[in-house]
Every structure is written in structure tokens, then in C-alpha cells.
Amino acid sequence: MAGKGRGVAAFTFNIEALGIGRGSMPEARVGPSPLFPNTDFKPVPLKAGEDEDYMLALKQEMRGAMQRLPHNIKFESNKSEVERYTEKYLKYSQMEDEQWIPDWNLFPKELMPQKKKPHAKPGTKRKTVKLSRKETEDMLNKLDELSKKDDGNPEKSDDEAEKKKGNADEEEDVEEEEYDEEDIEEENDYIESYFDNGEDFAAGSDDNMDGEATY
């Protein structure tokens, strides 16, 4: 095929067979077609009548009304410094801009506008108070355990070991209570669990180690 080229017909068959004769091929195109070509046929006129006129009025009214509603949001533009005299009149039409307060039951909560200051402060305060209370409790627990450990450490009898076990049980109870509290308070979840887990787990393992050593 490629070898043929140069003025030789590019087809291997008789074009006439397709019904394409000399001069019946459309003219070759040079360049893109014009952006606004001449139309051979003029468009039919629009329907006109009472219905159409009324719908037209409705459409324009609707557009105007929607632009005045609070649903219409524009970028905040910098207003011209000098208020023009006539703007006073134009304002009247925009006076009706009532505030739009959506029913938040129907919208995702995350879309609610945030009031930053009053919300954030009490939250943090509460947190700190609770944390400190928690911390003191934890500290007390720790101290208790430490004192018990001190007691049992030097020389241990079986009785004492048993006692220890009992203590461990009690401790577990305490632990559970704490967990319950955690479930109730979600906000400072992370820090609490961090403290509790680390400490209690360590204490428990210590106990076990001790117990095993005596057995």
C-alpha cells in the first residue's frame, strides 16, 4: 500500500463500484468549520401566547426572588467606600433579607456554624478538673500498692501470698469501676486509659511475678 503513493489511486479496487463517481465526492475541507456558520434554514419563531407570557413572567420573578433570598450566597466583596445616593432606594428591596435558620435535624451536624469561644472554654476547664481528680485517685492507688508491696517484699508466707491475691482481686474490681466511669466520660478517654492501663498492668504483672516467686 505504502509503496504506491504519488498520484497513484490509493485504493486497490474500483471506486466506481461504490457508486462514487467523478465529481460526486464532496469537496475537500480546508481548515475548521466556521464558529457561526450560515444556516440554510431559519429557525421557527417561538411559541407566543398567554401561557408562554405568564411562564416568562414567572421565570423572571423566580430569578429575582431567589437572588433576594438568604439562600443566595456571594463572595464577600469589598464594598465601595462611598455610599451612592441611589443605593438608599435600592436597599428597600433587600430589606426583607430575613435570617435563614435551617432545622438542624435535617442536616449533618458538621455543617452547623461553629461558635468558637463559648464552646471551647468550658470543655477544656472541665477536662482539667476531672483529670486532676483522676490523677489524685491514681496517685493514691499507686501509693497504696507501693506500701503493700513494701510489706510483702522482704519475707513472704503463703498466707501473705493469698492475701496478695485477694488484694489483686480487689484491685481488679477497682479497675472495672474505673472502666465504667470511662465509658460514661468519653471526652478525656485517651488520657485516662493511658494512665490506668499502664499502671495497673504493670502492678498486676509485678504481683504475679512476686506470687510465682514464692510458690
Add this chain to the structure above:
Amino acid sequence: MTSQEVRLCGLLLREHFGDVVEKVGTHLLKSGAQNLRTIIHETGISLDLVKKSLCVLVQHGACVFSPGRKGRGSPTEYVASCDRILRILRYPRYIYTAKTLYGDTGELIIEELLQRGHMTLSNTVKTVADRLTQNMEEGHSMDYSEVSSAFSKLVETHFLQRCPPPAGAGSKDSTTEATNATPDASAAPVSTAQPTPESFPDCYKMPHVTLVGRGKRQLSTEDGEEQRNAKKARLAIETHGDEGIYWQVNLERFHLHFRDQTIISAVANKLDQTSSEIVRTMLRMSEVTTSPAATCTKPLSANEIFRSLPSGYNIPRPILDQYLTLLVDDPMEFVGKAGESGGGMFVVNLDRALANLARATLESVVQERFGSRSARIFRLLLRKRHLEQKQVEDFAMIPAKEAKEMLYTLLSQNLVQLQEIPKTADFAPSRTFYLYTVNQLPTARMLLQNCYKTVANLIERRLFESKESKRLLEKSQRIEAILASLQASGAEPEQLTEVEEMITAPEKQQLDALRLHINKLDSAENQVDETIFLLESYINSTASSTS
């Protein structure tokens, strides 16, 4: 959705909800489901504005949100619905239909609901009553009960429906609740399918409301301000027992009505007024019994039709039978025969009617754009399905050269397709049949896209026109405002004419020309939408029948 649809949606959003909503909306349309953070990141709009515009979109049903797909706790995702946004184009038609069916009250109810997306019954009734009172003579006012009875009529006929209850509203809420709920309940939110409003049993149930009073006239001076303040204060306390029950316009129901009207008017044009009355009666009788997606109405016997004909029409029984046979024999197939019992059972072929109307639309588009002889070729291909070029020339009885040219033009416009059928495996052109054919459905789709493009172009042209003469428009607006205020303060007529003359004669001429252009463009938008409606219903009907 296609780029044409997105472009049109963007223009519509900008016109009705402003630039910010347009940006957020088109972004959502282009990129599918997204969460808040991504939207903010990718549009570069401030958090506050994005939140507001999402609220607007959700309020108008143009956007739905659902808990994230990646399991519980993932951020809420937003999806904009292209179809819903395009419906903004049809708002005038909805309102006008409501007016013809239910008068001014119905018109205003639909208008208010469309403007605000959704509202409670009590709010709607109040606003509408106030607006109606505004237009009444001094001393008259509209009773709330009248408006609310119009409202209930609209609900009864399903033109209004309740908004679906917020199933997945508040992602945080739902996640915390789900943890406490039973396992299968927590598995439910995983399904991404949006519930349709119809799936809720209370969809068309009117709530009990206590509404007494009359519309208030709004006064335009300072005490109007006071009154409004007083009203605001009162609104805060008043409750009507329907808080949280929101209503929206049931666009689907309107579409069914439009479809029926289209069929009726087509029958009236094709045959005559009497037959259209018969079809109207048939459609009205089966309105309740036929499901919205049905391909044809429930069969009706000739006897039933005869009894239900409006009394004003004196059609004797034999004439009715003749009309029905005529309708059944008509090639447009609006009415079909389903059986012989009861004097013949008849149905209205809804889908066939839509398909035939769409075909007629295609034909007339070809006729208006390429002339009646091209239309002849087009119709020929529609009827004979596949034809060779030689056959086209012969059957259409058009000289070969011209026929070829027309055929090629149609082919290049994609209105006609070419099918190759080789006799041998090597596709040698000399041993191949070239068959021309018209595929109605793809062609209708293409035409629909063209329609969207047309409307977008019309809107852009209108914006351009009004931008060009912005100064002039502002001036006339200002002068009108000044005139109004002067009139209100009781100025002398000379003063008024003086102000009026601030617009010079050439300016006035320019303004008139501009108004004419804008009206024409607006009107064209409305009328293109009628074609859009027909093509969309046709395409939707084929989609529902195949699946």
C-alpha cells in the same frame, strides 16, 4: 453526567444561589461523593462559606449526604444530583401548572416551596396567606384555613409530599446510636441506596395543625418594621404541632401530569378535540390505579369509558366505539386494545406514545435544520431500518447526487449511522455492504445533550446582554426607585415627568430592545425545556422497561 449538563447546572446554580454555591456545586458534580474536608481543600473556599452552600444545596434537595462509605465513623459524604439541579429550569412550568389546577393559592404554595426548598405546613400557609392578602383590596384578607385546604388538596393529589425523615442526619449522632443498637441495625447504614420519599408510609399524610387567623398586610413604613418585629417575637412562641414535618414539591408527580397533558394535546393535534377528550377521560380514570413506571394504563372497558365521559360531551355510544377504533388504528399507537370483553378493553400506551412523540421530535428537528427532503430520507431510514445508499436514493425519489449529499450531512451530524457488513473477513470495500440506519435512542440522547447546550448558550447570551448594558439597567432601576418614592410622598406630576425624562429617548429605545431580547431568550429557555422534558421522559421510559 456530561460536560454539557455540568455547565448548565453551574449556570443555573449561579443564577439562583450565587457564585459560591455554583463553585461548590460544580465541584461536587465533577468529582462525585466527597466529604467536607476534601471539598474545602479542593475548592479553596473558606470553611464557613462551604458549609453554608452545602446547607443551601441540601435544603433544595440538590445534594444528598450519607455517612461515609468506609465504615462507621468515616466523615459524611455529599453527592450533588445533576438531575435535580436541571429541574430548576422547569420551575415556571410547575408553578404555572399549579395555577391552572388549583388557582392562585396553589400557585403561590408551589412557588414558595420551590423557592425555599422545603417548609412546614404552617409556615407555608402563613407566607402564602400574607402574600395573597397583599394583593387583595384594602379591608380584605385571606383566611389561613382556605390556604391550608388548598395545601391539603395538593397533598391528596400527591403534588406535594413530606420530605423523607432524616435517616442518616448528623453523622456523629448516628454513629453513637449505632454502637448501642443491635448489630443488624448498625449494619443498615452501610447500604448506600438513598431511600425514596415514597418508601415512607406517612408520605402523603396531613399532620394535625392548629392554624387560625388571617393573612397580614405588610405595611411599607416604619410601623411595618415594628409589626415585623412583633411578628418575629410572636413566631418564636407560637407552635402549630407540625414542627419538624417538612414538605417538598413532588416533581415526579408533576412530570406524570405533563406527560399526560402532552399525550392529550398530541391526540388533539393529530385527530380532533373529541378524541383527545376520550383519551383525557381514560387517563383520568387510571390516574390512581396506574403505577408511575407502568408502560401502559390498566385496561378499561368501552362501557366504563362511556360512563365516565364528562357530561358536557354528548358522545353517543356508537360514536364512542368508532372513535376508539380510530384511536387504536392510528399509527401513533396512543391507544391500544387489550381485549374484547365488556365491549372491548382499551389501554393508553404510555411508553409507546412517548417513543412516538420523541420520534416525531427527531423528525421535526431534521426537517427544520436540514430541510424537508432530508427529513424524508430520515423518515425513510426510520421506517425501513437499514438501507444501502442506492436504495435510499431510489426510495426517497431524490436525485442521486443530492441524496448523497444530504445523507452525508446527516451522517456527519451523527443523526444517521453507517453499518458495515463485509461479505468476506478482510473487510474489502468492494465486498462489503454499507447500510445506513437511524438509532432512535442514541439519537435522542444526543439531541438531549444538544438541548442542554442550547439552554446553557441561551443563559450565557442573556448574561452577556445584561452585562453589556449594565449601566443602563442600573440607571433605569434607580429612576424607577426614585419615582416610586416620589409617588409615595405625593409629589407633583411635573416633578414626576421631570424625573422620567432623565432617561433619554435613545436610551429608552436601547432599553426596550434589551427587554425584548431578554424576554425572547428567557422564553426560549422555557420552550427548549419542553423538548428536554419529552426526550428525558422517553429515555427514562426505555431505561425502566429494559431493566
